[in-house]
Amino acid sequence: MTTTLGNAPRYALSALRPFRIYERCSFTIGSAGAVSASDVPDPGFTLANGGTGIFNFVFPKCVAANYIVMLESPAGTVKTYWGSTALDAGAGTASFTTGNGGGTATNPASGDKIGIFFFGRTQ
Numbered sequence: 001m002t003t004t005l006g007n008a009p010r011y012a013l014s015a016l017r018p019f020r021i022y023e024r025c026s027f028t029i030g031s032a033g034a035v036s037a038s039d040v041p042d043p044g045f046t047l048a049n050g051g052t053g054i055f056n057f058v059f060p061k062c063v064a065a066n067y068i069v070m071l072e073s074p075a076g077t078v079k080t081y082w083g084s085t086a087l088d089a090g091a092g093t094a095s096f097t098t099g100n101g102g103g104t105a106t107n108p109a110s111g112d113k114i115g116i117f118f119f120g121r122t123q
Contacts, residue, residue, distance in 0.1 A: 019123040021062070025116040033107025047114065050095060053078075053105030054085075055114065057094040062120040065089035069096055070115040076101075077109035089120070 023041045030036025033049040040046075044060040059065065069081045082097040098114075100106040108114065 019121055021118070021120040021122065023118045023120075025118060027114045027116070029108040029110060029112045029114065031110050036110075044092070045116075045118070047116070049107065051105075053098045053107055055096055055098065057096070057116060059092050059094070059118055059120065061092040062089050062122055064121040065094070066119045067094060068117040070117070071098065071108065072113040072115065073108055074111070075109050077112060078106055 023045065025041070025045045025047070026039040027035045027047045028037040033052070035047050035049065038045075038047065042060065044058070046058045048056050048058075050056045057067065059067075065087065067084075067087075071078050071081055073079070077100070078098045079101040080099040080103070082099060085095050085097055087094040097105055098108060
């Protein structure tokens with residue numbers, strides 16, 4: 001039998017780190033790579049297109065941060081994610097690039113989704 005996340009056991013290692021924040025954000029792309037909808041845990045998490053295939057991610061300021069990007073592109077418009085091109089936890093900003101199979105920066109198609117798993121530390 002599976003358990004719900006709220007009932008999952010708390011492991012000693014994570015219990016010793018109470019100032020860590022883990023969040024899931026989902027962004028739906030509209031026309032021209034613009035974000036048309038979002039499912040975020042807090043209004044402080046936003047994503048905006050900063051140019052062809054360039055996305056700027058804003059999150060609440062923190063001491064340290066990391067994130068993982070997942071692409072859902074049913075038509076296969078985007079096939080790659082080129083990691084962080086910038087990350088500043090103190091400012092609460094990051095950016096990354098998406099591309100086609102040939103390595104050219106490309107905007108996701110309308111209806112594609114970008115998922116971001118955010119990991120932050122407040123102290």
